[in-house]
Amino acid sequence: MAVISTPATLERAVPVLDNAEVLRIRNDFPVLNQLVNGQPLVYLDSGATSQNPMSVIEAEQEFYEQRNAAVHRGAHHLAVEATEVFEDARQTIAGFIGADYAETVWTSNATEGLNLISYALSNAALWAAQGRGGQELRGLALKPGDEIVVTEMEHHANLIPWQELAFRTGATLRYIPIEDDGSLRMDQAAAIIGPRTKVLAFTHASNVLGIINPVTELAALGHAAGALVVLDACQSAPHLPLDVKELDVDFAVFSGHKMLAPTGIGVLYGRQELLDILPPFLTGGSMITTVTMERAEYLPAPQRFEAGTQRISQAVAMAAAANYLTETGLDRIHAWEAALGQRMVAGLESIPGVRVLGPAAGKERIGLAAFDVEGVHAHDVGQFLDSQGIAVRVGHHCAQPLHRRLGLTATTRASAYLYNTTDDVDRFLQAVAGVRAYFRA
Amino acid sequence: MSLDQLYQQIILDHSKARHGSGLAATEAPAGTSTGQSHQLNPVCGDEVTLRLAVHDGKVAQVAWDGAGCSISMASASVLTDLAQGMTVAELHEVIDSFREVLRSRGKVHADPELLGDAAAFEGVARYAARVKCAMISWVAAEDALNQAA
Numbered sequence: 001m002a003v004i005s006t007p008a009t010l011e012r013a014v015p016v017l018d019n020a021e022v023l024r025i026r027n028d029f030p031v032l033n034q035l036v037n038g039q040p041l042v043y044l045d046s047g048a049t050s051q052n053p054m055s056v057i058e059a060e061q062e063f064y065e066q067r068n069a070a071v072h073r074g075a076h077h078l079a080v081e082a083t084e085v086f087e088d089a090r091q092t093i094a095g096f097i098g099a100d101y102a103e104t105v106w107t108s109n110a111t112e113g114l115n116l117i118s119y120a121l122s123n124a125a126l127w128a129a130q131g132r133g134g135q136e137l138r139g140l141a142l143k144p145g146d147e148i149v150v151t152e153m154e155h156h157a158n159l160i161p162w163q164e165l166a167f168r169t170g171a172t173l174r175y176i177p178i179e180d181d182g183s184l185r186m187d188q189a190a191a192i193i194g195p196r197t198k199v200l201a202f203t204h205a206s207n208v209l210g211i212i213n214p215v216t217e218l219a220a221l222g223h224a225a226g227a228l229v230v231l232d233a234c235q236s237a238p239h240l241p242l243d244v245k246e247l248d249v250d251f252a253v254f255s256g257h258k259m260l261a262p263t264g265i266g267v268l269y270g271r272q273e274l275l276d277i278l279p280p281f282l283t284g285g286s287m288i289t290t291v292t293m294e295r296a297e298y299l300p301a302p303q304r305f306e307a308g309t310q311r312i313s314q315a316v317a318m319a320a321a322a323n324y325l326t327e328t329g330l331d332r333i334h335a336w337e338a339a340l341g342q343r344m345v346a347g348l349e350s351i352p353g354v355r356v357l358g359p360a361a362g363k364e365r366i367g368l369a370a371f372d373v374e375g376v377h378a379h380d381v382g383q384f385l386d387s388q389g390i391a392v393r394v395g396h397h398c399a400q401p402l403h404r405r406l407g408l409t410a411t412t413r414a415s416a417y418l419y420n421t422t423d424d425v426d427r428f429l430q431a432v433a434g435v436r437a438y439f440r441a
Numbered sequence: 442m443s444l445d446q447l448y449q450q451i452i453l454d455h456s457k458a459r460h461g462s463g464l465a466a467t468e469a470p471a472g473t474s475t476g477q478s479h480q481l482n483p484v485c486g487d488e489v490t491l492r493l494a495v496h497d498g499k500v501a502q503v504a505w506d507g508a509g510c511s512i513s514m515a516s517a518s519v520l521t522d523l524a525q526g527m528t529v530a531e532l533h534e535v536i537d538s539f540r541e542v543l544r545s546r547g548k549v550h551a552d553p554e555l556l557g558d559a560a561a562f563e564g565v566a567r568y569a570a571r572v573k574c575a576m577i578s579w580v581a582a583e584d585a586l587n588q589a590a
Binding site for chain 2 (some may be wrong): 191376377378379380383387394395396398409410438439440
């Protein structure tokens, strides 16, 4: 169902990823080479945060050793060099997602990106009410009676900013429910998305279910209704080839730390004509043209949304991460991780008392699986796995409404990345098979 | 430290036995003064609602409802057994001691004379992420005790 574009450069016949190549890849990640509780670390928590290859760590170090300066100001040599690598990094990330340079805005992370959109939209309502901004901006202003539509599977980061936007503007928040297997009820989507819908926000791939949503189908429904379409690409941009134009979304967000980059850096994609008219979220230095004591005029995107000194070394490192992924080949990474995801689910389903959330084995999913172990709390499952050197995430994974819908409060989640082998998955499965006996469940 | 030192036999036993569990089905004894406290750990969703009944300066009854990991459930069960019949001052002393051990990162050893079966939770102190699991019912008990006494 997912629309996956293949960049022209990758269309040559390249071998699929295999364990031998993954073991070579793993050598690029120093943190993975350690013992935890006496066992070689099996890191299966990349859905929460990923690890950094040497090329990323070195890119950040090189920036501080050779080029550190504030960007977009100062006439000195370092300032020019810093600005150059910072803007080159933006170009790299734009290419990484099929966006144009000026449509690529740096944020702290995806959460900030979603808050940026929601605050820009409520600011649009304030501006419109006071006659500020043009006719197009007035069309973006939410008001009572308008609707914001999300899905029942959203991460809190793609839910709460919309709850608060609804509160600030008087709009109503609605959601598309899911089936028991985690798939969206598209019949409901078609009924819910309509003329009142001003914003449609949904995740590309679920951080709990592993399911890939039909992005183009949803975007078409949203656009037919005249809504802005916002894509949470946190669990897709790091793992599969992504083209925001082909997916036909108006906004997309993702975080650097989930795609081999450091924490503190993320990206917002927005269609140029939207970014250029939306009011800013944060205001201050570096985003203005003329300032008087009474008022200010703002630069167009991307600077319009980049107030204050930016996360320069992190941006440079994020570009290095994108290059690492592109050179490895996102289509290959996606295929490898999908195979690991299938191995996880097939293995988990064969363990008595284990219930996997989301699509059953054989159905499309990304390389992660969240599951419940009957009679054992997720926290205890995680502790048991950690004692064998296996790192997983436990809890509600920032998706309480989804867990409630599935009748659970907490689950255990294993999430793979390009540096995980089939041995990692097998060690994880073997450990899970011992959980219920240990806790006498 | 091995997993078995964290999950001591007594903890695994109490996590299944859950002494005192069933708040809704239990009436507080007549003539007692009661306090009730609800505690939630938003990180993992562990939840405990605990009611404590005091009569003549002594704990007459502990009853609770909860959902959570084995450490949190076992801790509430052990607390129930331990608190029964204690004076208000004794229970305060035990709660203070338990908290000190749990927050010490393994530096303060539990006094088995004072803490009884709760001394088994000493190993939890070395797992920072699990300290709140062990503490949740004790925080509820302290709050309920302050209301009741």
